[in-house]
Each structure stands twice: as C-alpha cells, then as structure tokens.
Amino acid sequence: MACDMEIAVIGAGPAGLAAGLTAARLGRRAALFEHRAIGGQIATAAHIDNYPGFPSGGSGPDLAFAILDQARGHGLEHRGDEVKAVRVEHGHFTLATTGESVRAGAVILAMGSRRRPLGLVRESELSQGRGVSTCATCDAPFHRDRPVTVVGGGDTALDEALCLAQHCSRVTVVHRGDRVRAAHPLRSRAEESERIDFIAHTEIVALLGEETLTGVRLRDQTTGEETDWPTDALFVCIGGIPNSELVRDLVDVNDVGRIVVDPLCLQTRTPGLFAAGGVRVGSTRKVIGCVADGCVTAGEADKFLGQR
Numbered sequence: 064m065a066c067d068m069e070i071a072v073i074g075a076g077p078a079g080l081a082a083g084l085t086a087a088r089l090g091r092r093a094a095l096f097e098h099r100a101i102g103g104q105i106a107t108a109a110h111i112d113n114y115p116g117f118p119s120g121g122s123g124p125d126l127a128f129a130i131l132d133q134a135r136g137h138g139l140e141h142r143g144d145e146v147k148a149v150r151v152e153h154g155h156f157t158l159a160t161t162g163e164s165v166r167a168g169a170v171i172l173a174m175g176s177r178r179r180p181l182g183l184v185r186e187s188e189l190s191q192g193r194g195v196s197t198c199a200t201c202d203a204p205f206h207r208d209r210p211v212t213v214v215g216g217g218d219t220a221l222d223e224a225l226c227l228a229q230h231c232s233r234v235t236v237v238h239r240g241d242r243v244r245a246a247h248p249l250r251s252r253a254e255e256s257e258r259i260d261f262i263a264h265t266e267i268v269a270l271l272g273e274e275t276l277t278g279v280r281l282r283d284q285t286t287g288e289e290t291d292w293p294t295d296a297l298f299v300c301i302g303g304i305p306n307s308e309l310v311r312d313l314v315d316v317n318d319v320g321r322i323v324v325d326p327l328c329l330q331t332r333t334p335g336l337f338a339a340g341g342v343r344v345g346s347t348r349k350v351i352g353c354v355a356d357g358c359v360t361a362g363e364a365d366k367f368l369g370q371r
C-alpha cells in the first residue's frame with residue numbers, strides 16, 4: 064500500500080526542524096508534526112549564544128522560524144497535530160494523530176523533553192499561573208519589579224535568570240553544587256548581573272502560600288538548617304524528562320527514558336525508526352548537536368527508503 068508520505072518527523076525542536084529541512088532538501092515527501100510552539104525548547108530561549116556563525120547570538124524563536132521557512136521552501140509540510148501513537152503495519156508506519164492518521168515509510172522521533180518538576184506538595188496546583196513556572200519568557204512580565212527565585216544550576220536555569228533579571232527586582236538562583244555548572248559565557252553574564260545572586264548547596268523542600276506562592280522553604284545541604292525565603296515566583300529548571308512514552312513498545316530506553324540508538328546511524332531497534340536530539344541516549348542536548356542529529360537521521364532515513 065502506498066504511503067501518504069516518505070518521511071514523518073515528530074517534534075519541531077531544533078532536531079525535528081533540521082530533520083524536516085534535510086528530508087525535504089533530499090527531495091523526500093516529508094511532514095513535520097508539532098502541536099506546540101515551533102522551536103520546542105528554543106521557542107522560549109531569549110538568547111542562543113553558542114550557535115556557530117552567530118558570534119553575537121540570536122533569539123531562539125528567530126532561529127526556529129528561519130529553519131521552518133527554509134524547509135517549507137523545499138516542500139516540507141508542517142502539520143499542527145500531536146502524534147498520539149506510532150504502529151508498524153505491513154512494512155510501513157501508521158501515525159495516529161489529533162488530525163488524520165497518516166502512513167509513512169520512515170519516521171524520525173524528535174520529541175525532545177519536558178521540564179522535570181521538583182515533586183513537591185501542591186506544585187502542580189501552584190503551576191496553574193499561581194507562582195510556580197517553567198517559562199521565564201512567558202511569565203517574567205507578571206513579576207515586574209518583584210523578587211523571584213530560580214531553582215537549578217545548568218544552562219537553562221541561567222538563561223531563565225538572565226531573562227528574569229530584565230524584569231524583576233532580584234533573581235535568586237538556588238542550586239545544589241558549590242558553583243553552578245552552566246557554560247562559561249552564561250555563568251559570567253549571570254555572575255556579573257547586579258540583579259542576580261546565588262545560594263549554593265541548597266535545595267527547596269516546600270512551597271509556601273495558600274492561593275498563590277509567597278515563598279519557598281530552603282534546606283542547607285551541609286547543615287540541614289531550614290529557612291523560609293519570601294519570593295513572588297519560582298522558576299523550576301532542574302532538567303528534563305524525555306518524551307519517549309509514545310514509542311515505548313518499538314524502542315529500547317535507558318534508565319531515564321532516553322531512546323537507545325545505533326550511535327552511527329541513530330536508528331532504533333525498529334528498522335526505519337530513527338531518534339534525533341534530546342530524546343535519544345548520548346545527545347549533547349545543545350542546539351548544534353540536535354541540529355546535527357536531524358541532518359544525520361534524515362540522511363539515514365533517505366538511505367533506508369532507497370534500499371527497500
């Protein structure tokens with residue numbers, strides 16, 4: 064039976080966008096499925112400063128839309144549907160989506176990851192616009208001239224802190240190590256900011272407030288001492304959970320749910336099913352690495368289809 068498309072790409076973060084662009088440039092009938100913002104995580108990244116060729120950096124959304132426009136120019140179809148299930152049937156893949164079901168000869172999984180919650184009591188309740196957030200770009204203006212807190216010590220935490228520092232009176236970054244582990248340029252910019260300060264070897268053990276968040280309880284990991292810290296909002300940036308649940312019966316995953324792939328061709332244990340970017344084991348989880356994965360997987364999917 065003929066397929067609706069040759070290559071289906073799930074997810075329009077940097078990996079999926081680059082996969083869609085490469086597949087379309089190779090002349091394949093390709094479609095990109097994304098039900099949320101184009102760009103995935105970079106849709107909220109105010110400043111990407113490690114992408115080659117852009118020494119002054121640039122905005123995440125601008126980069127994402129530039130790749131999408133380029134890909135569409137080569138014939139990539141963008142569908143605003145969520146993929147709900149992937150099945151292998153009679154030598155092709157069937158994707159059940161929130162729109163119509165489609166058949167594809169090869170599939171590239173580029174579903175990335177979602178933010179990991181702290182796992183504290185009332186966190187999900189307070190995440191409904193009541194003081195706990197995972198998106199500084201979206202929510203910073205609601206806390207103008209107010210003190211806010213960021214939890215986490217990686218690149219994302221400092222990117223969020225720098226964004227918040229443009230709006231909020233004080234940004235406190237709470238992290239567990241001696242020093243934040245973010246990349247040097249981000250760390251320097253955050254350390255130089257007059258509005259950002261750091262609380263080291265500390266974790267957040269409770270969220271305070273009734274209707275909305277009014278503070279967090281900090282625990283010093285060295286002394287065990289607990290302190291209530293008033294804050295207008297908490298931004299949670301403690302890593303991600305890979306979005307691999309969709310294909311758990313078709314792929315192997317590691318202990319944290321990242322998809323296992325052949326390290327050379329990025330194919331999963333199911334022939335014709337490839338994984339790119341942050342959803343796979345061994346990803347750099349940097350934009351440049353995800354883009355490279357997109358390019359590799361589309362090239363391998365093209366070869367796979369050519370050998371059938």
Ligand SMILES: Cc1cc2nc3c(=O)[nH]c(=O)nc-3n(C[C@H](O)[C@H](O)[C@H](O)COP(=O)(O)OP(=O)(O)OC[C@H]3O[C@@H](n4cnc5c(N)ncnc54)[C@H](O)[C@@H]3O)c2cc1C
Pocket residue numbers: 073074075076077078079096097098099100102103104105107108109110111112113144145146147173174175176177218219222223306309339340341342348349350351353
């Ligand atoms: C605030 C912030 C700043 C950052 N800054 C930098 C930086 O400066 N430099 C850098 O190198 N990295 C940066 N990163 C990290 C970088 O953005 C990620 O590593 C990268 O976006 C991962 O790309 P990805 O394509 O694998 O997945 P993601 O970006 O996570 O995108 C995955 C996409 O798949 C979609 N999806 C998932 N499941 C489905 C489904 N079933 N159907 C349809 N679509 C689906 C999601 O909606 C999402 O849009 C930053 C991240 C954040 C959050």
